[in-house]
Amino acid sequence: MTKRILVVDDDADVAEPLAILLSRTYDVDLAANGADAVRRIERGHYDAIVLDLVMPVMDGSSFKAWLDGQGLDIPVVLVSGSADLVERAQQLGVADHFAKPLDTAALRARLAAILDRPPSQSRIAGSASGAVRNPALAAQGGGAR
Numbered sequence: 001m002t003k004r005i006l007v008v009d010d011d012a013d014v015a016e017p018l019a020i021l022l023s024r025t026y027d028v029d030l031a032a033n034g035a036d037a038v039r040r041i042e043r044g045h046y047d048a049i050v051l052d053l054v055m056p057v058m059d060g061s062s063f064k065a066w067l068d069g070q071g072l073d074i075p076v077v078l079v080s081g082s083a084d085l086v087e088r089a090q091q092l093g094v095a096d097h098f099a100k101p102l103d104t105a106a107l108r109a110r111l112a113a114i115l116d117r118p119p120s121q122s123r124i125a126g127s128a129s130g131a132v133r134n135p136a137l138a139a140q141g142g143g144a145r
Helices: 012-022 034-043 060-069 085-092 104-115 135-139
Strands: 004-008 027-031 048-052 076-080 096-099
Touching: 004 012, 004 034, 012 027, 012 048, 012 104, 027 034, 034 060, 048 060, 048 104, 060 076, 060 085, 076 085, 076 104, 085 096, 096 104
Parallel strands: 004 027, 004 048, 048 076, 076 096
Antiparallel strands: none
16 A cells, blocks of 8 residues: 655745655645645545645644644654754654755655654654645646556
């Protein structure tokens, strides 16, 4: 069964190409902010989340707090251009973190490793064809396949 990834990032120039790349291996959904991600998670299961830190409406930290408050043990990989990324990643208890601009090969390898382990073992201390489900991407030729 193909794993499902939720990419949460308000920057379409980052989120859309990343979703297309990840869709080669996983089913991928996009959310533009934490509030949108909450709605998506309430409607379906995800095996991992790639989460930006700085977003409007609901930022990455607030979304991660909501996720933890729901008792959902979904591995989160934090991606951000923030100078305090390492500290924030440790505070939030995410599976891993990557600075922007992203090293997509390293991110893909890390997601593969995270998804190979039970969720409780997917945190740091402190080729099936996937689909991108986003109407905007479909219009650009990158929609569900």
